[in-house]
Amino acid sequence: MTPHPNFKSSHANPGFGLGLRTEHYEALLNGPNAGDDVIEWPIDWLEILSENYMVGGGKPLHYLDRIAERYPLVMHGVSLSIGSSDPLDRAYLIQLKALAERVRPKFISDHFCWTGIAGRNLHDLLPLPQTEEAVQHIARRVREVQDFLGQQILLENVSSYLRFQHSTLSEWEFISAVAKEADCGLLLDINNIYVNSCNHGFDPEVFIDAIPRSRVQQIHLAGHSHNGQLVIDTHDHPVPDPVWALYAHAVRRFGAIPTMIERDDHIPPLAELVAELDIARKISAANLPRMAQMVPA
Numbered sequence: 001m002t003p004h005p006n007f008k009s010s011h012a013n014p015g016f017g018l019g020l021r022t023e024h025y026e027a028l029l030n031g032p033n034a035g036d037d038v039i040e041w042p043i044d045w046l047e048i049l050s051e052n053y054m055v056g057g058g059k060p061l062h063y064l065d066r067i068a069e070r071y072p073l074v075m076h077g078v079s080l081s082i083g084s085s086d087p088l089d090r091a092y093l094i095q096l097k098a099l100a101e102r103v104r105p106k107f108i109s110d111h112f113c114w115t116g117i118a119g120r121n122l123h124d125l126l127p128l129p130q131t132e133e134a135v136q137h138i139a140r141r142v143r144e145v146q147d148f149l150g151q152q153i154l155l156e157n158v159s160s161y162l163r164f165q166h167s168t169l170s171e172w173e174f175i176s177a178v179a180k181e182a183d184c185g186l187l188l189d190i191n192n193i194y195v196n197s198c199n200h201g202f203d204p205e206v207f208i209d210a211i212p213r214s215r216v217q218q219i220h221l222a223g224h225s226h227n228g229q230l231v232i233d234t235h236d237h238p239v240p241d242p243v244w245a246l247y248a249h250a251v252r253r254f255g256a257i258p259t260m261i262e263r264d265d266h267i268p269p270l271a272e273l274v275a276e277l278d279i280a281r282k283i284s285a286a287n288l289p290r291m292a293q294m295v296p297a
């Protein structure tokens with residue numbers, strides 16, 4: 001599957017995107033100045049929630065096709081359930097592949113999690129035991145998915161509020177091991193790293209410093225909420241300062257990585273998110289290592 005030709009990423013401009021939300025359909029199609037179809041929003045690509053478009057037709061696909069004419073798309077799923085002990089859902093994979101053939105995404109991603117058991121979808125990104133057994137189990141399934149799709153996938157680190165007592169690996173050791181064993185990419189969610197560092201008590205820079213540079217292909221930025229003793233991954237606030245600071249650290253380590261902002265609740269006008277995305281651009285530009293210093297690890 002050849003990615004959309006308009007998806008551009010370079011050292012100078014890794015590409016900065018937003019999650020596509022229904023609230024912004026018309027604004028995206030109309031451009032920042034209503035009636036002037038020449039001026040585009042300064043958005044390099046949009047990330048769609050795959051499951052919203054795995055349908056037979058109607059409004060979602062109507063808008064998807066029109067927006068895809070203007071912006072490159074990447075796909076992000078929540079139902080692959082890569083960590084479950086259920087067999088992979090063939091019907092889901094067939095629909096996922098059909099959608100990928102429609103939008104030709106640069107990236108297809110899902111999460112390091114399980115979402116159901118015995119055929120039931122619990123609609124939550126549930127945490128995994130971080131063990132060598134789980135590494136092998138997930139890597140085997142990722143390879144099967146990649147073979148079926150004919151494309152490498154990315155897996156995203158999730159926020160979590162508990163750990164399994166029998167975990168033997170740190171989260172950064174766990175996701176790095178799966179990526180190596182499965183030969184898949186990583187979607188690093190900087191907010192989730194920050195949230196987990198608060199909830200589980202680790203240094204978030206240690207997490208970032210341990211991830212192999214060559215595996216990181218996309219970055220998520222988002223906001224969170226403090227709820228008593230826990231930090232919750234709510235995606236309903238602008239990106240806060242500690243997450244921006246951690247993003248700067250990630251850029252210094254990984255270099256130019258396509259980056260996007262996720263907002264899932266209290267969704268503001270598109271112009272506000274575009275302005276927030278400009279902060280990401282500035283932080284990235286200010287922290288990019290010189291090319292000569294970029295050494296794979």
Ligand SMILES: [Fe+2]
Binds near residue numbers: 220262
């Ligand atoms: Fe995310």
